[in-house]
Amino acid sequence: MNIKQARAAMSHPAFCGLSRQHLGELIEELAPRWDARCESVRRERRQGARRRQAGAGPKYELVFTDRVLAILVHLRTGLSHEPA
Template identity: 60%
Template sequence: MTTAAQVEWIVTSFSARAALSHPAFCGFDRAHLGDLIEEVAGPWAAQRESVLQERRGHDRQRAAGAGPNHQLVFVDRVLITLVYLWLQLPHAALAELYGVTRPAVTRAIHEIRPLLARRGFAVPQRPGARLHTLADVFAYAEAEGVDLRVDGTEVQVRRPRAGRAGRKAFVSGRKKQNTAKTTTISDSSGRLLWAGADRPGRMLGSRSAVAV
Protein backbone atom coordinates (compact mmCIF):
# COMPACT_ATOMS: atom_id res chain seq x y z
CA MET A 1 0.00 0.00 0.00
CA THR A 2 1.35 3.42 -0.96
CA THR A 3 1.79 5.74 2.01
CA ALA A 4 1.25 9.49 2.03
CA ALA A 5 5.02 10.00 2.29
CA GLN A 6 5.61 7.82 -0.78
CA VAL A 7 2.98 9.72 -2.76
CA GLU A 8 4.58 13.02 -1.76
CA TRP A 9 8.02 11.74 -2.85
CA ILE A 10 6.64 10.57 -6.23
CA VAL A 11 4.98 13.94 -6.84
CA THR A 12 8.15 15.78 -5.80
CA SER A 13 10.31 13.67 -8.14
CA PHE A 14 7.91 14.13 -11.05
CA SER A 15 7.79 17.91 -10.53
CA ALA A 16 11.58 18.16 -10.25
CA ARG A 17 12.06 16.07 -13.42
CA ALA A 18 9.58 18.20 -15.36
CA ALA A 19 11.33 21.41 -14.29
CA LEU A 20 14.95 20.29 -14.70
CA SER A 21 14.33 18.86 -18.18
CA HIS A 22 13.69 22.41 -19.42
CA PRO A 23 16.61 23.72 -21.54
CA ALA A 24 17.11 26.62 -19.11
CA PHE A 25 18.18 24.11 -16.45
CA CYS A 26 19.93 21.28 -18.34
CA GLY A 27 21.17 23.11 -21.46
CA PHE A 28 19.50 20.66 -23.91
CA ASP A 29 16.28 20.82 -25.85
CA ARG A 30 14.02 17.91 -24.95
CA ALA A 31 14.60 16.01 -28.21
CA HIS A 32 18.38 16.19 -27.77
CA LEU A 33 18.01 15.30 -24.09
CA GLY A 34 16.06 12.17 -25.01
CA ASP A 35 18.78 11.10 -27.44
CA LEU A 36 21.46 11.66 -24.80
CA ILE A 37 19.61 9.63 -22.17
CA GLU A 38 19.09 6.78 -24.62
CA GLU A 39 22.77 6.83 -25.61
CA VAL A 40 24.08 6.76 -22.04
CA ALA A 41 21.55 4.23 -20.67
CA GLY A 42 23.36 1.15 -22.00
CA PRO A 43 26.83 2.03 -20.67
CA TRP A 44 25.33 3.03 -17.31
CA ALA A 45 23.46 -0.28 -16.95
CA ALA A 46 26.60 -2.25 -17.87
CA GLN A 47 28.72 -0.22 -15.46
CA ARG A 48 26.24 -0.69 -12.63
CA GLU A 49 25.90 -4.44 -13.21
CA SER A 50 29.70 -4.77 -13.20
CA VAL A 51 29.91 -2.98 -9.84
CA LEU A 52 27.11 -5.10 -8.36
CA GLN A 53 28.66 -8.34 -9.60
CA GLU A 54 32.02 -7.43 -8.12
CA ARG A 55 30.30 -6.64 -4.83
CA ARG A 56 28.33 -9.90 -4.83
CA GLY A 57 31.21 -12.05 -5.97
CA HIS A 58 28.95 -14.09 -8.26
CA ASP A 59 26.45 -13.72 -11.12
CA ARG A 60 23.01 -12.23 -10.55
CA GLN A 61 20.56 -14.72 -9.02
CA ARG A 62 17.44 -12.55 -9.22
CA ALA A 63 15.79 -10.98 -12.25
CA ALA A 64 17.00 -7.57 -13.36
CA GLY A 65 15.07 -4.88 -11.54
CA ALA A 66 14.52 -6.94 -8.39
CA GLY A 67 15.67 -5.59 -5.06
CA PRO A 68 15.22 -2.22 -3.35
CA ASN A 69 14.04 0.77 -5.35
CA HIS A 70 16.50 3.58 -6.03
CA GLN A 71 15.90 7.04 -4.62
CA LEU A 72 16.86 8.41 -8.01
CA VAL A 73 16.05 6.56 -11.22
CA PHE A 74 18.46 6.71 -14.15
CA VAL A 75 16.73 9.60 -15.95
CA ASP A 76 16.85 11.73 -12.79
CA ARG A 77 20.53 10.91 -12.30
CA VAL A 78 21.31 12.18 -15.78
CA LEU A 79 19.23 15.33 -15.28
CA ILE A 80 20.86 16.12 -11.95
CA THR A 81 24.32 15.72 -13.46
CA LEU A 82 23.53 17.91 -16.46
CA VAL A 83 22.04 20.65 -14.29
CA TYR A 84 25.04 20.52 -11.98
CA LEU A 85 27.45 20.85 -14.90
CA TRP A 86 25.39 23.57 -16.60
CA LEU A 87 24.48 25.77 -13.62
CA GLN A 88 26.83 24.53 -10.87
CA LEU A 89 23.96 24.21 -8.40
CA PRO A 90 25.12 22.83 -5.03
CA HIS A 91 24.40 19.16 -4.37
CA ALA A 92 22.30 20.16 -1.37
CA ALA A 93 20.03 22.32 -3.55
CA LEU A 94 19.47 19.49 -6.05
CA ALA A 95 18.76 17.09 -3.18
CA GLU A 96 16.11 19.48 -1.86
CA LEU A 97 14.41 19.59 -5.25
CA TYR A 98 14.05 15.81 -5.32
CA GLY A 99 13.41 15.30 -1.62
CA VAL A 100 16.44 13.01 -1.25
CA THR A 101 19.68 13.16 0.72
CA ARG A 102 22.74 15.07 -0.42
CA PRO A 103 24.88 11.89 -0.62
CA ALA A 104 22.31 10.41 -3.04
CA VAL A 105 22.86 13.34 -5.40
CA THR A 106 26.65 13.13 -5.01
CA ARG A 107 26.62 9.40 -5.87
CA ALA A 108 24.44 10.04 -8.92
CA ILE A 109 26.79 12.71 -10.27
CA HIS A 110 29.85 10.52 -9.66
CA GLU A 111 28.18 7.72 -11.65
CA ILE A 112 27.07 9.79 -14.65
CA ARG A 113 29.95 12.25 -15.14
CA PRO A 114 32.48 9.66 -16.36
CA LEU A 115 29.96 8.40 -18.91
CA LEU A 116 29.40 11.91 -20.25
CA ALA A 117 33.15 12.57 -20.32
CA ARG A 118 33.79 9.45 -22.40
CA ARG A 119 31.05 10.58 -24.76
CA GLY A 120 32.78 13.95 -25.17
CA PHE A 121 31.41 17.44 -25.82
CA ALA A 122 29.63 18.23 -29.07
CA VAL A 123 31.04 20.89 -31.39
CA PRO A 124 28.53 23.51 -32.62
CA GLN A 125 27.60 22.98 -36.30
CA ARG A 126 29.99 20.01 -36.54
CA PRO A 127 27.84 16.85 -36.28
CA GLY A 128 29.81 13.86 -35.03
CA ALA A 129 32.80 15.88 -33.80
CA ARG A 130 33.63 15.49 -30.10
CA LEU A 131 35.96 17.30 -27.70
CA HIS A 132 37.28 15.08 -24.90
CA THR A 133 40.18 17.02 -23.40
CA LEU A 134 41.41 20.57 -22.99
CA ALA A 135 43.96 19.87 -25.73
CA ASP A 136 41.06 19.03 -28.09
CA VAL A 137 39.36 22.32 -27.21
CA PHE A 138 42.40 24.50 -27.85
CA ALA A 139 43.25 22.64 -31.07
CA TYR A 140 39.66 23.15 -32.31
CA ALA A 141 39.74 26.87 -31.39
CA GLU A 142 43.05 27.41 -33.18
CA ALA A 143 41.96 25.54 -36.31
CA GLU A 144 38.57 27.25 -36.55
CA GLY A 145 39.58 30.71 -35.27
CA VAL A 146 37.16 30.46 -32.34
CA ASP A 147 37.46 32.85 -29.39
CA LEU A 148 37.19 30.96 -26.12
CA ARG A 149 35.71 32.07 -22.82
CA VAL A 150 37.23 30.32 -19.82
CA ASP A 151 35.51 30.43 -16.43
CA GLY A 152 36.54 28.88 -13.13
CA THR A 153 33.19 28.59 -11.39
CA GLU A 154 33.59 28.31 -7.61
CA VAL A 155 31.00 26.27 -5.69
CA GLN A 156 30.71 25.73 -1.95
CA VAL A 157 31.32 22.09 -0.93
CA ARG A 158 31.24 20.11 2.29
CA ARG A 159 34.41 20.38 4.33
CA PRO A 160 36.75 17.42 3.53
CA ARG A 161 37.10 14.86 6.30
CA ALA A 162 39.72 15.39 8.99
CA GLY A 163 43.11 13.99 8.12
CA ARG A 164 42.60 14.19 4.37
CA ALA A 165 45.73 15.31 2.54
CA GLY A 166 45.36 18.78 1.05
CA ARG A 167 42.30 19.58 3.15
CA LYS A 168 43.28 23.23 3.59
CA ALA A 169 43.47 23.72 -0.18
CA PHE A 170 39.65 23.71 -0.30
CA VAL A 171 39.40 26.90 1.79
CA SER A 172 38.87 29.71 -0.71
CA GLY A 173 40.80 32.88 0.03
CA ARG A 174 38.09 34.93 -1.71
CA LYS A 175 34.94 33.29 -0.31
CA LYS A 176 36.38 32.19 3.06
CA GLN A 177 34.54 28.87 2.61
CA ASN A 178 35.34 25.33 1.50
CA THR A 179 34.88 25.41 -2.26
CA ALA A 180 35.76 23.58 -5.45
CA LYS A 181 36.35 25.05 -8.90
CA THR A 182 35.18 23.57 -12.18
CA THR A 183 36.72 24.97 -15.35
CA THR A 184 34.17 25.60 -18.09
CA ILE A 185 35.00 26.73 -21.62
CA SER A 186 32.51 28.17 -24.08
CA ASP A 187 32.72 29.90 -27.45
CA SER A 188 31.97 33.58 -28.04
CA SER A 189 28.25 32.77 -28.32
CA GLY A 190 28.23 31.19 -24.86
CA ARG A 191 27.87 27.60 -26.14
CA LEU A 192 29.56 25.13 -23.79
CA LEU A 193 32.54 23.30 -25.31
CA TRP A 194 34.07 21.62 -22.27
CA ALA A 195 33.73 21.34 -18.48
CA GLY A 196 36.04 19.65 -16.02
CA ALA A 197 39.44 20.09 -14.35
CA ASP A 198 37.89 20.14 -10.88
CA ARG A 199 40.25 21.61 -8.30
CA PRO A 200 40.09 22.73 -4.65
CA GLY A 201 38.96 26.34 -4.23
CA ARG A 202 42.39 27.76 -3.37
CA MET A 203 44.06 26.25 -6.43
CA LEU A 204 44.18 27.71 -9.93
CA GLY A 205 43.01 25.85 -13.03
CA SER A 206 45.39 24.07 -15.40
CA ARG A 207 45.43 23.52 -19.13
CA SER A 208 47.06 20.17 -18.63
CA ALA A 209 44.10 18.67 -16.76
CA VAL A 210 41.92 16.16 -18.54
CA ALA A 211 38.14 16.15 -18.79
CA VAL A 212 36.27 14.50 -15.92
Template identity: 60%
Template sequence: MNDQLLRVILSHPAFTGISRQHFGELIEELAPRWESAREATLAEQRGGARRRACGAGRKPKLVFVDRLLVTLVCLRLGMPHQALADLYAVDRSTVSGAVRQVRPLLAARGFAIPRSPRPAHPHPARPVRLRRGRAHRAVPRRHRSTGQATARGTPRP
Protein backbone atom coordinates in the same frame (compact mmCIF):
# COMPACT_ATOMS: atom_id res chain seq x y z
CA MET B 1 7.42 17.94 -5.21
CA ASN B 2 6.05 15.49 -7.75
CA ASP B 3 8.87 13.67 -9.60
CA GLN B 4 7.16 14.12 -12.96
CA LEU B 5 6.75 17.87 -12.48
CA LEU B 6 10.33 18.19 -11.25
CA ARG B 7 11.60 16.38 -14.38
CA VAL B 8 9.62 18.73 -16.63
CA ILE B 9 10.97 21.80 -14.86
CA LEU B 10 14.62 20.69 -14.62
CA SER B 11 14.72 19.39 -18.21
CA HIS B 12 14.16 22.93 -19.49
CA PRO B 13 17.13 24.08 -21.60
CA ALA B 14 17.79 26.93 -19.16
CA PHE B 15 18.72 24.34 -16.52
CA THR B 16 20.41 21.65 -18.64
CA GLY B 17 21.94 23.67 -21.46
CA ILE B 18 20.57 21.25 -24.09
CA SER B 19 17.22 20.93 -25.87
CA ARG B 20 14.64 18.45 -24.63
CA GLN B 21 15.05 16.48 -27.86
CA HIS B 22 18.80 16.22 -27.29
CA PHE B 23 18.11 15.23 -23.67
CA GLY B 24 15.87 12.39 -24.88
CA GLU B 25 18.59 11.20 -27.26
CA LEU B 26 21.10 11.27 -24.40
CA ILE B 27 18.82 9.10 -22.29
CA GLU B 28 18.46 6.54 -25.09
CA GLU B 29 22.21 6.46 -25.66
CA LEU B 30 23.55 6.55 -22.10
CA ALA B 31 20.95 4.51 -20.17
CA PRO B 32 22.18 1.10 -21.44
CA ARG B 33 25.80 2.08 -20.69
CA TRP B 34 24.89 3.19 -17.18
CA GLU B 35 22.89 0.01 -16.54
CA SER B 36 25.72 -2.25 -17.71
CA ALA B 37 28.27 -0.33 -15.63
CA ARG B 38 25.96 -0.56 -12.61
CA GLU B 39 25.49 -4.32 -13.07
CA ALA B 40 29.25 -4.80 -13.42
CA THR B 41 29.87 -2.86 -10.20
CA LEU B 42 27.20 -4.84 -8.35
CA ALA B 43 28.58 -8.15 -9.66
CA GLU B 44 32.05 -7.16 -8.45
CA GLN B 45 30.68 -6.24 -5.01
CA ARG B 46 28.73 -9.53 -4.81
CA GLY B 47 31.69 -11.53 -5.99
CA GLY B 48 29.79 -13.28 -8.77
CA ALA B 49 26.45 -13.69 -10.46
CA ARG B 50 23.07 -12.55 -9.12
CA ARG B 51 21.52 -14.51 -6.30
CA ARG B 52 18.06 -13.01 -6.80
CA ALA B 53 15.92 -12.53 -9.85
CA CYS B 54 16.45 -9.42 -11.95
CA GLY B 55 14.37 -6.59 -10.48
CA ALA B 56 14.44 -7.92 -6.92
CA GLY B 57 16.19 -6.08 -4.11
CA ARG B 58 16.58 -2.43 -3.28
CA LYS B 59 15.54 0.03 -5.96
CA PRO B 60 17.73 3.06 -6.71
CA LYS B 61 16.38 6.26 -5.17
CA LEU B 62 17.06 8.18 -8.39
CA VAL B 63 16.25 6.55 -11.72
CA PHE B 64 18.67 7.17 -14.60
CA VAL B 65 16.64 10.08 -16.03
CA ASP B 66 16.86 11.90 -12.71
CA ARG B 67 20.57 11.06 -12.36
CA LEU B 68 21.25 12.57 -15.76
CA LEU B 69 19.17 15.66 -14.96
CA VAL B 70 20.90 16.19 -11.63
CA THR B 71 24.31 15.89 -13.28
CA LEU B 72 23.52 18.27 -16.13
CA VAL B 73 22.02 20.88 -13.78
CA CYS B 74 24.96 20.56 -11.41
CA LEU B 75 27.50 20.96 -14.23
CA ARG B 76 25.68 23.81 -15.95
CA LEU B 77 24.66 25.91 -12.96
CA GLY B 78 27.09 24.75 -10.29
CA MET B 79 24.09 24.11 -8.07
CA PRO B 80 25.07 22.59 -4.72
CA HIS B 81 24.35 18.89 -4.30
CA GLN B 82 22.39 19.61 -1.12
CA ALA B 83 19.96 21.89 -2.98
CA LEU B 84 19.30 19.22 -5.61
CA ALA B 85 18.95 16.61 -2.87
CA ASP B 86 16.31 18.74 -1.19
CA LEU B 87 14.37 19.02 -4.45
CA TYR B 88 14.36 15.23 -4.89
CA ALA B 89 13.88 14.49 -1.16
CA VAL B 90 17.00 12.32 -1.00
CA ASP B 91 20.29 12.52 0.86
CA ARG B 92 23.13 14.68 -0.48
CA SER B 93 25.32 11.59 -0.88
CA THR B 94 22.74 10.13 -3.30
CA VAL B 95 23.08 13.17 -5.56
CA SER B 96 26.88 13.15 -5.24
CA GLY B 97 26.98 9.47 -6.20
CA ALA B 98 24.71 10.10 -9.19
CA VAL B 99 26.96 12.89 -10.45
CA ARG B 100 30.04 10.71 -9.90
CA GLN B 101 28.48 7.90 -11.95
CA VAL B 102 27.12 9.97 -14.86
CA ARG B 103 30.04 12.39 -15.42
CA PRO B 104 32.30 9.72 -16.98
CA LEU B 105 29.49 8.68 -19.33
CA LEU B 106 29.08 12.27 -20.51
CA ALA B 107 32.83 12.72 -20.87
CA ALA B 108 33.13 9.51 -22.93
CA ARG B 109 30.40 10.82 -25.22
CA GLY B 110 32.31 14.05 -25.82
CA PHE B 111 30.67 16.52 -23.45
CA ALA B 112 33.05 19.18 -22.16
CA ILE B 113 33.11 18.37 -18.46
CA PRO B 114 34.74 20.92 -16.16
CA ARG B 115 37.06 19.48 -13.53
CA SER B 116 35.08 21.13 -10.77
CA PRO B 117 32.10 23.45 -11.09
CA ARG B 118 32.97 25.11 -7.79
CA PRO B 119 35.87 27.43 -6.98
CA ALA B 120 39.07 25.74 -5.86
CA HIS B 121 38.95 27.50 -2.48
CA PRO B 122 35.34 27.86 -1.30
CA HIS B 123 36.31 29.36 2.07
CA PRO B 124 37.83 32.81 2.34
CA ALA B 125 41.29 33.11 3.84
CA ARG B 126 41.56 33.37 7.58
CA PRO B 127 41.03 36.95 8.73
CA VAL B 128 44.14 38.96 9.51
CA ARG B 129 44.38 40.63 12.92
CA LEU B 130 45.03 44.34 12.56
CA ARG B 131 46.80 46.71 14.95
CA ARG B 132 44.85 49.53 16.46
CA GLY B 133 45.48 52.81 14.71
CA ARG B 134 47.12 51.08 11.73
CA ALA B 135 44.18 49.50 9.97
CA HIS B 136 46.10 48.34 6.91
CA ARG B 137 49.11 46.61 8.48
CA ALA B 138 48.92 43.01 9.61
CA VAL B 139 50.26 42.04 13.01
CA PRO B 140 53.25 39.69 12.65
CA ARG B 141 52.97 36.42 14.54
CA ARG B 142 55.47 35.83 17.35
CA HIS B 143 57.33 32.60 18.07
CA ARG B 144 56.31 31.21 21.48
CA SER B 145 59.76 30.73 23.00
CA THR B 146 61.92 33.37 21.28
CA GLY B 147 59.39 36.13 20.67
CA GLN B 148 60.73 36.64 17.14
CA ALA B 149 58.35 37.47 14.31
CA THR B 150 57.43 34.37 12.35
CA ALA B 151 55.92 33.49 9.00
CA ARG B 152 53.93 30.23 8.95
CA GLY B 153 55.51 29.12 12.21
CA THR B 154 59.17 29.38 11.16
CA PRO B 155 61.53 31.98 12.66
CA ARG B 156 62.60 34.78 10.33
CA PRO B 157 66.35 35.30 9.75
Protein backbone atom coordinates in the same frame (compact mmCIF):
# COMPACT_ATOMS: atom_id res chain seq x y z
CA MET C 1 5.75 19.35 -6.37
CA ASN C 2 5.83 15.73 -7.51
CA ILE C 3 8.66 13.99 -9.35
CA LYS C 4 7.03 14.42 -12.79
CA GLN C 5 6.73 18.18 -12.32
CA ALA C 6 10.29 18.43 -11.05
CA ARG C 7 11.58 16.38 -14.00
CA ALA C 8 9.67 18.59 -16.46
CA ALA C 9 11.08 21.75 -14.87
CA MET C 10 14.65 20.44 -14.76
CA SER C 11 14.52 19.24 -18.37
CA HIS C 12 13.82 22.77 -19.62
CA PRO C 13 16.72 23.91 -21.82
CA ALA C 14 17.30 26.94 -19.55
CA PHE C 15 18.28 24.62 -16.70
CA CYS C 16 20.00 21.67 -18.36
CA GLY C 17 21.43 23.40 -21.44
CA LEU C 18 20.11 20.83 -23.94
CA SER C 19 16.96 20.67 -26.01
CA ARG C 20 14.56 17.94 -24.95
CA GLN C 21 15.30 16.05 -28.17
CA HIS C 22 19.05 16.06 -27.50
CA LEU C 23 18.44 15.16 -23.86
CA GLY C 24 16.37 12.16 -24.96
CA GLU C 25 19.09 11.06 -27.37
CA LEU C 26 21.75 11.43 -24.66
CA ILE C 27 19.74 9.33 -22.21
CA GLU C 28 19.07 6.66 -24.87
CA GLU C 29 22.78 6.45 -25.62
CA LEU C 30 24.01 6.42 -22.02
CA ALA C 31 21.38 4.23 -20.31
CA PRO C 32 22.59 0.84 -21.63
CA ARG C 33 26.19 1.68 -20.73
CA TRP C 34 25.19 2.77 -17.23
CA ASP C 35 23.13 -0.41 -16.71
CA ALA C 36 26.04 -2.56 -17.91
CA ARG C 37 28.49 -0.76 -15.61
CA CYS C 38 26.20 -1.15 -12.60
CA GLU C 39 25.67 -4.84 -13.33
CA SER C 40 29.43 -5.35 -13.70
CA VAL C 41 30.06 -3.74 -10.32
CA ARG C 42 27.34 -5.86 -8.73
CA ARG C 43 28.77 -9.02 -10.31
CA GLU C 44 32.23 -8.25 -8.89
CA ARG C 45 30.78 -7.54 -5.46
CA ARG C 46 28.80 -10.81 -5.51
CA GLN C 47 31.80 -12.68 -6.93
CA GLY C 48 29.63 -14.50 -9.44
CA ALA C 49 26.14 -14.86 -10.83
CA ARG C 50 23.12 -13.18 -9.29
CA ARG C 51 21.44 -14.92 -6.37
CA ARG C 52 18.04 -13.22 -6.66
CA GLN C 53 15.81 -12.36 -9.58
CA ALA C 54 16.44 -9.17 -11.51
CA GLY C 55 14.66 -6.27 -9.85
CA ALA C 56 14.89 -7.65 -6.33
CA GLY C 57 16.70 -5.69 -3.67
CA PRO C 58 16.87 -1.98 -2.89
CA LYS C 59 15.70 0.59 -5.42
CA TYR C 60 17.45 3.81 -6.39
CA GLU C 61 15.88 6.98 -5.07
CA LEU C 62 16.57 8.65 -8.41
CA VAL C 63 16.19 6.75 -11.66
CA PHE C 64 18.83 7.15 -14.36
CA THR C 65 16.96 9.95 -16.18
CA ASP C 66 16.69 11.99 -12.99
CA ARG C 67 20.38 11.44 -12.23
CA VAL C 68 21.37 12.73 -15.68
CA LEU C 69 19.14 15.79 -15.26
CA ALA C 70 20.52 16.54 -11.79
CA ILE C 71 24.09 16.35 -13.09
CA LEU C 72 23.35 18.58 -16.09
CA VAL C 73 21.56 21.19 -13.94
CA HIS C 74 24.41 21.12 -11.42
CA LEU C 75 27.04 21.59 -14.13
CA ARG C 76 25.08 24.36 -15.83
CA THR C 77 24.02 26.37 -12.76
CA GLY C 78 26.77 25.55 -10.26
CA LEU C 79 24.20 24.90 -7.53
CA SER C 80 25.44 22.78 -4.65
CA HIS C 81 23.62 20.20 -2.53
CA GLU C 82 24.22 22.18 0.64
CA PRO C 83 21.36 24.22 2.13
CA ALA C 84 21.78 27.99 2.19
